[in-house]
Amino acid sequence: MTGGTVRLRLPDGAEFEGPIVDLRGVDADVSPAAILAAIRAGCPTRPDRPTVYAPPPTRVHTHVCRLSPEIPLDRRAALAAVGAARGVETTSDADLAAAKRSLRDLSVPTVDDAELRAARRRAAEAGSETERLRERVATLRGRVAARRVDGDDDAVAEAETALSEATRELSEASTEEVAATQRLATLERRADRSRDAREKRLRLEDRIANRRRARRAAHADAVEPDFRDARGRIGSALGGRFGTCGDDAGTPLRDALAVAAVAPIRAPVVVDPDVVSALGGPEATFERLDAPLVIR
């Protein structure tokens, strides 16, 4: 189940090796946090930091890497990680894999948003331009009629020239408006086609998220009985220390120790010396947790 051995080098060059690295008597200024960072970082590390040679931590490890009385624990998440690490099969696996495959194979047509935006702008501008010219043509028609009533031939000619000029501009603007509207409609249709694929992608993403939730719950449920057994044994061993009582009540530390006991862990966990003493010493702790230890 476990790989077993750890090699740890402190910045002063001191080296430790074995399934149990006991740093209780070591004076060096090396914090549990620094050791955890080294476990996560692997090697090489900076010369002023400790280095740990061990298998890389898995998802379970993050929940129980620091076993101290103050440990925070999300019990369900930790148990789900244990189930996953044990390779528990769930009814969601097949559907999850299928949904992931479908998502991978789904191609979503790209839409050039800048182009679409430019088309919207052009259609809007063309629309307001024709609107403006329509009003201008109407005004000039009125002016021509009024000049005719006045009987001023020069003024009539002038107004007619202005009217025919505006009419020509209006016809150009209308042509532009039609072109802009058609262009926009074409791009909108293309965007709509891409939305079908986007909608499909969204449904697949939701399905994957749901299946993952279901799988996590199934993983946690699968290891719950073993976890409860282990928690009972740990509870007896702790015998009421760290606020645990003899009964079945869980505390974060008791739960975390039980999680560590039932999980396949190959990267070392850093255990508080008081916890090690409560469990009956380094050997007994190692037996219970079945994981490489660094005691600090």
Add this chain to the structure above:
Amino acid sequence: MLLVVTYSRRARETLRNACRSHEGTVVRRFGRAALLRETEYGAFLACRLRERHAGDVQVQRTEPFNEFADVPDAVREAAVAYARRDSPHTPYDRFAADTDHPDASEMRGSEL
């Protein structure tokens, strides 16, 4: 009203947050879509969503549907007659055969 439809998880999340913070502007919410009031502020929210999520947001301007103004009489009357038919299992095409009601494929091909 302004109909906003989202097509990605992040766009949906943004819409959800916008709806939560601006309830006065939201007429209806339907999961990944919402109807916003046609105020400048509704437009402001729609523009923001479009700016942030581009192709993952669709914005349509909607208006109330008046079947007496927007629909040809024959179509409206066919719908009323079909809704009141005697046998609930008759498909429309069979119902419309040998009557003056427009047939479905004809209606499908005609823009409103």
